Amino acid sequence: MTNGIRYGEAPSDGAGLVVGVDIGGTNSVVGAVDETGRLRAQAHFPTRARESAELFVPRLAQVISGLCEELAPHIQLRGIGIASPAASTREGIVDNPANFQWGKVDLAGMVGRYFDVPVMIMNDSDAAVLGETRYGAARGMSNVLLVTLGTGLGAGIVADGKLLEGAHGAAGEIGHIIVSPGGRECTCGRRGCAETYISATGVCRTVFELLAGSVAPTPLRGVSYDALTAELVASLALQGDRCAAEAFERTGHALGLLLANVVAEFDPEAIVLCGGLIHAGELLAAPAQTSFAQHVLGRYKGKVRLLLSTLNDGEAAILGASSFARDRLHEVVVR
């Protein structure tokens, strides 16, 4: 089933658009990338992760079609690369992403019903680390850890110049390292996972812990759990609110310790931080740097760079997923 436009009729010279999609816990971003790696058009829409994938896919298809119609007939669609949490390229499925109500779905197949071009899926953090090593802060590096700080916490790893996928395409789940046994309940069903502390959600949970533990007045006492966002906490912290600042200090401290531990396993040359939470800037980065320096093993000291992503939100994953899909266009056609 196509929606009228013959997206597949691209010139045979490898030109044309490959759409990259980044599915986030809160928002999804679609970008149309040309053969030079330039993002030609982009659109955002709310993911609504608590709805089913069957409701999500038609909305995604509509946004992709809209972008392509904007750019057609000058340049045509050749393929689609989708970055999603809990996606396995090898198995072609998305399996129960931790903050979603999707279950196990054949996302590539479902999206493929709307378009006459190959659709590939990959883990969101893998897409982002590819984007960063090809176009971003880690350009040209061979041993890189990309850490995504959004609704959840994830990592993509490039080791010795190659994506580290693991035996089941599931490497890099650092958000589900248990850092506090018996601690905060996680959407994965266990307790004490890193992402319950180190993420946008983690910042909000820490605020509520601080509100419970102190009596100091703060505007945060007038905000409900459902209404609180990490953006609000950041803006209050910048206005001098102690509770808000303390929540970021604790998050940054936990992040620095986690990164020091992860360095001892992967020995990267750089760690790139990305995701919505990095907009908090020094509120998060300063305590993270201090804690990292305090906790990192002597033999790695001064050898690992902590970088902030230089790409806009979702761009690393869009560019990575799109270039990953473009690399494989030929393989797919040949099969």
Added chain:
Amino acid sequence: MTNGIRYGEAPSDGAGLVVGVDIGGTNSVVGAVDETGRLRAQAHFPTRARESAELFVPRLAQVISGLCEELAPHIQLRGIGIASPAASTREGIVDNPANFQWGKVDLAGMVGRYFDVPVMIMNDSDAAVLGETRYGAARGMSNVLLVTLGTGLGAGIVADGKLLEGAHGAAGEIGHIIVSPGGRECTCGRRGCAETYISATGVCRTVFELLAGSVAPTPLRGVSYDALTAELVASLALQGDRCAAEAFERTGHALGLLLANVVAEFDPEAIVLCGGLIHAGELLAAPAQTSFAQHVLGRYKGKVRLLLSTLNDGEAAILGASSFARDRLHEVVVR
């Protein structure tokens, strides 16, 4: 400087011995491996890690010479591969191994002064994981984590069929993941490192914590800190001593949690446990299995095998270091 024997005069057909050395925190093992991967002769000696490397190397050279003399003239020495903690193949040095008083030493160069053959060094855990994937429990697997439970705690990683070395040859230092911030002091100068809990030393430290925290009678109250060994704790546990058994239960529990966390990062098909502490058998393995099953993220459940090494102590590292050195004999000769 050679000691009289012309070790280099091997036949040109790739035959001959390559000695593998495994330097442990307590004992070192030397093995002479022939071109079929068979261990032809083997010798042990105490490492005395608190002495300098300058005192260790002559003792090592004497053991190697002894083994070679045993086997000469039938088969001759072609090369030496040394597995040492904190060794970097790329930089050719051993840099301050955590439980040693060596500082930073050019171990390959120092040993090379005694023999007329190429000497290569590599990280002990890297050697062991090569040995296990080539000759042991993980034969033929492409994504394997080898965990060494000895005086310290280390890991060697094979990802996608290749040794994961990291940007500075220092990947896999899982013994220095901080699992308990502010916890037990570690020889690395920090606090709360995994190996202060999960290692032979960790078992003994846990015993002393238990002795301090209870008043129950146990023969362990008659043993000094310096005299206590994990072997003694294991043998008392097997005789029904509650304190000794509890020390292994806690160690196994911590090990299972650590392995569950590490699986979330590397996504291996198997974890192979080796090192002196695995002689404790079910005392350690049973609580480790339970804790691993309890803590591992849902998506990895039933996908990761926990295996015990099937090779004898030090053999994996000897075989790995020897085969690594043999692979590179030609490269070295050509240079």
